[in-house]
Amino acid sequence: MTAFKQLQQHAKQISHFNHLAAICGWDQAAMMPAGGNQARSEAMAALSVHIHQLQTQPQLTEWYAQAETETLTDTDSAALREMKRQWQQATILPEALVQAKSLAGSKCEHAWRTQRGSNDWHGYEKNWAEVVKLSREEAQIRAEATGLSCYDAMLDIYEPGVTSTSLDTLFGDVKQWLPQMINSALEKQQQQRCIEPSGVFPAAQQKALGQSIMQLLQFDFNHGRLDESVHPFCGGVPQDVRITTRYSESEFVQSLMGIVHETGHARYEQGLPKLLAGQPAGEARSMGIHESQSLFFEMQLGRSAPFIEHLANNAHQHFSGQDSKLLSADNFQALYTKVERGFIRVDADELTYPAHVILRYEIERDLINGAVDHKDIPELWDSKMQQYLGLSTAGNFKDGCMQDIHWTDGAFGYFPSYTLGAMYAAQFMAAMQQTIDVDAAVRSGDLTPIFVWLEQHIWSKGSLLTTDQLVKQATGETLNANHFKAHLAARYL
Numbered sequence: 001m002t003a004f005k006q007l008q009q010h011a012k013q014i015s016h017f018n019h020l021a022a023i024c025g026w027d028q029a030a031m032m033p034a035g036g037n038q039a040r041s042e043a044m045a046a047l048s049v050h051i052h053q054l055q056t057q058p059q060l061t062e063w064y065a066q067a068e069t070e071t072l073t074d075t076d077s078a079a080l081r082e083m084k085r086q087w088q089q090a091t092i093l094p095e096a097l098v099q100a101k102s103l104a105g106s107k108c109e110h111a112w113r114t115q116r117g118s119n120d121w122h123g124y125e126k127n128w129a130e131v132v133k134l135s136r137e138e139a140q141i142r143a144e145a146t147g148l149s150c151y152d153a154m155l156d157i158y159e160p161g162v163t164s165t166s167l168d169t170l171f172g173d174v175k176q177w178l179p180q181m182i183n184s185a186l187e188k189q190q191q192q193r194c195i196e197p198s199g200v201f202p203a204a205q206q207k208a209l210g211q212s213i214m215q216l217l218q219f220d221f222n223h224g225r226l227d228e229s230v231h232p233f234c235g236g237v238p239q240d241v242r243i244t245t246r247y248s249e250s251e252f253v254q255s256l257m258g259i260v261h262e263t264g265h266a267r268y269e270q271g272l273p274k275l276l277a278g279q280p281a282g283e284a285r286s287m288g289i290h291e292s293q294s295l296f297f298e299m300q301l302g303r304s305a306p307f308i309e310h311l312a313n314n315a316h317q318h319f320s321g322q323d324s325k326l327l328s329a330d331n332f333q334a335l336y337t338k339v340e341r342g343f344i345r346v347d348a349d350e351l352t353y354p355a356h357v358i359l360r361y362e363i364e365r366d367l368i369n370g371a372v373d374h375k376d377i378p379e380l381w382d383s384k385m386q387q388y389l390g391l392s393t394a395g396n397f398k399d400g401c402m403q404d405i406h407w408t409d410g411a412f413g414y415f416p417s418y419t420l421g422a423m424y425a426a427q428f429m430a431a432m433q434q435t436i437d438v439d440a441a442v443r444s445g446d447l448t449p450i451f452v453w454l455e456q457h458i459w460s461k462g463s464l465l466t467t468d469q470l471v472k473q474a475t476g477e478t479l480n481a482n483h484f485k486a487h488l489a490a491r492y493l
């Protein structure tokens, strides 16, 4: 057997264990009774040790060296590149560092849960100092191995090929026009009145409504399901995708659009190339491309006028007896495009969201590259928040740099993916509209042409192409943020 074939079999083996880990993780978040947590966590830790051992077996070094001398088709070369990439990610860090970072991260995260409520930056900062120190060590090792700068080596984990030089250009441009666009949108919305839902919207009815929209979006219920969890996510494996949402019975707006978002992630997973199942080349291209699919569903399709009509009509059917003005398409449109300057990223609307991402990107870039000290973050946060959103977080740590869980365990480098995803989504829509009447398809209730386009250009490609190649083949050009700007201007101005 060739070394390449041996590597493929080995990758398949690893994917089986990853499959089980994904379903166990879903079960832990969505189904498991609380008392099962301790034993489950231990079992999952043992499973992840086993997976890591498989990923780092000594004979792999030789197989990779051998495989690179073998004659391979284009598809197999791409498959080898992606397998090797995952192998390098798994072997690059010394075990002692992985363990130290995991311990420091858990300690910081655990304490953060109470420190955030009491706005205790000084307590938090003591734990976080260690997380930042170890993250910088990690970045240094990754930088030496890849030849990238420290922060770019962290970016590379989530967005292979994207560098801070390219992000500085992209985001630098957004910073020029976004604050003014937010001002204008707010001015325009001053006259707008929208009715906020109040009252009881039973979870069972919300679920039925969500499922009717998943049907419209052609989610494959034979290969996936919808459940509930505290933090909504899309998990499982392409053959069995698990999405979750969270219902608040006092309103339905959040859970409904949350389901549309996760369905976008899910359809990408369900559409990945079946022939490459269990191979790294058959997986999603990057976090940014994954997010481009959820945001394509949530922002490009989900907030378009004909889709809003479907949402309103279906809501009427599921919430009979509710105020018909509340459930009108006009009110849905107003609710789902309301712009507000706020402190909290996860609550931000489509238009102010990029400001939150750019702020974090700039701070974590400088933090990991060593240009700023972790102690300077609150002040930096405040000054950027004033600059981009006109809000001050001076002394308000809990709504500033302590608002998210993400930095507590040293997950640096992936915030940019959110805004890259929004930009790719706008570009995909612009390209699709050149050959498909998207609004007409949505209005007809048969969205098939839209999904055929996404399947052909994005989903079926897995990771065979680089991100740049994928985007260029799909749209005729590499990432161009003008599409995003045009989309926002058309919707909000």
Ligand SMILES: [Zn+2]
Pocket (backbone or CB within 6 Å): 261, 265, 291, 294
């Ligand atoms: Zn998402």
